[in-house]
Amino acid sequence: MRIRVVDAFAERAFTGNPAGVCVLDAGPWPDDSWMQSVAAEMNHAETAFVRPSERADADWDLRWFTPTLEERLCGHATLATTHALAADGKVSGKVAFASLSGILTATVADDGITLDFPVNRPIATPAPDGLEAALQAEPLETYVTGELRDLLVVVRDEATVRAIDPDYDALAGIIERGNLRGVVVTAQGSEYDFVSRFFAPSSGIPEDPVTGSAHTSLAPYWSERLGRDELTGYQASARGGIVRVVPSGDRVYLKGNAITVLDGELFV
Known part of the structure; x- marks a missing residue:
């Protein structure tokens, strides 16, 4: 085969x-x-x-x-x-x-x-206990993303996203207690419209290199924030990857x- x-x-x-x-x-x-x-x-x-x-x-x-x-x-x-x-x-x-x-x-x-x-629209939610310690970064905004149930965490800037070195055990505990799939960390980018990283230690994926499905919530969030429908995201993992996105009603391209x-x- x-x-x-x-x-x-x-x-x-x-x-x-x-x-x-x-x-x-x-x-x-x-x-x-x-x-x-x-x-x-x-x-x-x-x-x-x-x-x-x-x-x-x-x-x-x-x-x-x-x-x-x-x-x-x-x-x-x-x-x-x-x-x-x-x-x-x-x-x-x-x-x-x-x-x-x-x-x-x-x-x-x-x-x-x-x-x-x-689309998986972000819905504002309080930051779970221990999130800042688990990420070693301050969450400015937190959301749950529709049916996917990722925790979308907005941080200060691109440098913060790139520097995150999470406590995976603590992060897995937060994910399991919240019945979440994973944690998406994002900020506005410099070269790209936005940057992100995705962590899902409870699913056997400590850090996913490029997560297309996470962009079904990143796209509507950043479209509203930046006032544009055609955006380019960069997932700032060690491998890195570019995702071009266009939110359109209840769909995302x-x-x-x-x-x-x-x-x-x-x-x-």
Whole structure:
């Protein structure tokens, strides 16, 4: 069985966020425990499994697994999957995926791949106890982000975002007590409109390199703050990645590029 590693939201190899991509034949899903084991073996933030769909409203069925659990929504692995399918000549133009987050579409063009995702609007919430100590940074504003239930934390400036060295055990405790998925830290950028970082130690992802789904809340937040609809975000992880965003009503368009860095055979 063929499996690939694709760097998503990347302008060159070994940047952006690597995702495993496994394109399956039509038919039933493999056993969930097998897909979870493959994701753990790959040990990337996400491994995507995709199969031809039998639904009238979708071309493909898509699922995402972290090393420890199945996710409801993942941007970078959707981008990586679309890139892999396009490279094989299996998709062109617009493609629809059936997922746990409903029907998601991706559009392939010469200048990148655009994802059409549901918005996750930030809702103001008090900062959880211990957050400042866990991040070692002062939270200026805190929000919960819709159905994704990330904690969106606004800090003073880009330098603060880049300098954060969290206490992962303390952060995991905050995430678990709040029934959260992860913590997004953000500030206005200098070269880019905004910068961010994403931490999800409870999901087996201490720091995610580039998190497309987190931009479904970052996009409406910064659009309102900056008064513009077309924005460019930079996720300031060690690998780094660029996400171009356009919020539009109850949807968010996320655009980026992807590069295949490994193409191999999975023995099962």
